[in-house]
Structures are given as structure tokens and as C-alpha cells.
Amino acid sequence: KNEVEQSPQNLTAQEGEFITINCSYSVGISALHWLQQHPGGGIVSLFMLSSGKKKHGRLIATINIQEKHSSLHITASHPRDSAVYICAVRSERTSGSRLTFGEGTQLTVNP
Amino acid sequence: GAVVSQHPSWVICKSGTSVKIECRSLDFQATTMFWYRQFPKQSLMLMATSNEGSKATYEQGVEKDKFLINHASLTLSTLTVTSAHPEDSSFYICSASKTQETQYFGPGTRLLVL
Numbered sequence: 702k703n704e705v706e707q708s709p710q711n712l713t714a715q716e717g718e719f720i721t722i723n724c725s726y727s728v729g730i731s732a733l734h735w736l737q738q739h740p741g742g743g744i745v746s747l748f749m750l751s752s753g754k755k756k757h758g759r760l761i762a763t764i765n766i767q768e769k770h771s772s773l774h775i776t777a778s779h780p781r782d783s784a785v786y787i788c789a790v791r792s793e794r795t796s797g798s799r800l801t802f803g804e805g806t807q808l809t810v811n812p
Numbered sequence: 813g814a815v816v817s818q819h820p821s822w823v824i825c826k827s828g829t830s831v832k833i834e835c836r837s838l839d840f841q842a843t844t845m846f847w848y849r850q851f852p853k854q855s856l857m858l859m860a861t862s863n864e865g866s867k868a869t870y871e872q873g874v875e876k877d878k879f880l881i882n883h884a885s886l887t888l889s890t891l892t893v894t895s896a897h898p899e900d901s902s903f904y905i906c907s908a909s910k911t912q913e914t915q916y917f918g919p920g921t922r923l924l925v926l
Contacts, residue, residue: 736917742850742903744917787855798844798909802855 704728707788707803714810720775722806724788727769734800735762735773736787747773778810814840816908818918825896826926832892833921835906841886842908846915847879850903862889896925
């Protein structure tokens with residue numbers, strides 16, 4: 702079992718739909734990251750969370766430390782949101798900023 | 813913001829040649845840089861962690877003599893794939909960290925070995 706699991710693996714939505722991507726992890730963490738990888742391969746860091754909720758534009762990320770679970774929400778989705786979304790955690794047991802990655806969720810938003 | 817660049821963005825080479833990939837932090841000093849490789853439809857796989865001025869720490873199964881990492885300054889790390897073979901074809905991504913909090917990712921380098 703992976704330390705970080707995401708669901709769903711693939712998600713197709715219509716423009717305007719509300720989207721949720723889930724991430725569950727099995728280790729104690731000091732931080733959780735949500736990353737976005739576009740088809741060209743470049744990775745953008747969307748959020749870093751250690752508790753609660755963060756919002757940036759149409760994106761919202763939440764984390765429940767007790768349940769070891771985080772969600773990424775996209776409101777009013779748009780075709781340009783199509784990308785792979787990756788959850789990554791920084792374990793309490795490791796030093797520095799080393800991350801453990803989930804397998805990613807491929808999101809396709811159709812016009 | 814924190815910007816990380818990689819060069820080249822893509823490279824095609826013949827089997828047996830060596831390829832060097834550069835990773836630069838453009839507007840901050842990176843105490844640690846990470847090198848990842850990513851195969852199609854898979855997530856990032858950490859290859860090695862490099863701290864400025866010291867030897868890189870390689871992950872299990874990654875050959876240090878094949879993937880040479882040099883982190884000579886706080887803004888530059890290089891990955892050299894020596895005697896590249898077709899199975900080394902992959903997408904290589906670096907990231908840089910200035911604190912223990914956040915990694916900033918480069919745009920990646922696509923390597924194709926013929």
C-alpha cells in the first residue's frame with residue numbers, strides 16, 4: 702500500500718462543474734502539498750497545508766490531520782484546469798523537505 | 813516568487829553518450845536540490861537529494877556512477893547521465909528548496925536516447 706493514495710485516478714468533467722480530488726496518507730506528516738502538472742510536464746505548487754483550509758482563486762484545499770485526509774476542490778471548472786493534480790506529503794520522520802508523492806489524478810475538463 | 817529553471821528543456825542523444833542537465837534557482841539560494849525522473853503516466857520518482865558543497869544522497873536502486881550529481885553552488889545543480897541508453901529516456905525534473913518548507917520545481921527536461 703502506498704503511503705499516499707489519491708482518488709480518483711482519472712476524472713472527466715464538464716466546464717463549470719465543481720470538482721473534488723481526494724488524498725489519503727498513512728504516515729504522520731508535517732505538511733501536505735498539492736501540485737499541478739500540465740501536459741508539457743512543468744509542475745506548479747498550488748498549496749502547502751499543515752492544517753485547516755486554504756483558498757486561492759477557484760481552488761480550495763482542506764486537510765484533516767486526525768483522519769489523514771486532504772481534498773482539493775475546483776469551483777467553476779474550466780478546460781484550462783485540465784492537468785494532473787498530485788498530492789505530496791512531507792513525513793514527520795524525514796528530515797529536510799523531502800516529499801512522498803501520490804500517483805496523481807488526471808483531470809480533463811471539457812468545454 | 814521562487815523560480816527554478818532547467819536546461820536543456822529537451823535533448824536527443826545517441827546511445828553511449830553523456831548528457832548534462834542543469835538546474836538553477838534564479839532568484840533564491842537553494843540549500844537543497846532534488847532530482848526526480850518521471851515515466852509516462854507515473855508519478856515522480858526521487859533519484860537523489862543534493863546539498864550544496866556535499867555529496868548527493870542517492871535513493872535505493874539509483875546508480876550514482878551513472879547519474880552524476882554536482883551541486884557546486886547555492887544556485888546550480890547538474891545531473892549528468894553517463895553512457896546513456898534507451899532505457900534512460902525519461903522526463904527529468906529538479907526542484908530546489910531554500911527552507912524545510914517548500915520545494916520549487918523546474919520545468920523538466922525530456923531526454924530521448926536513440
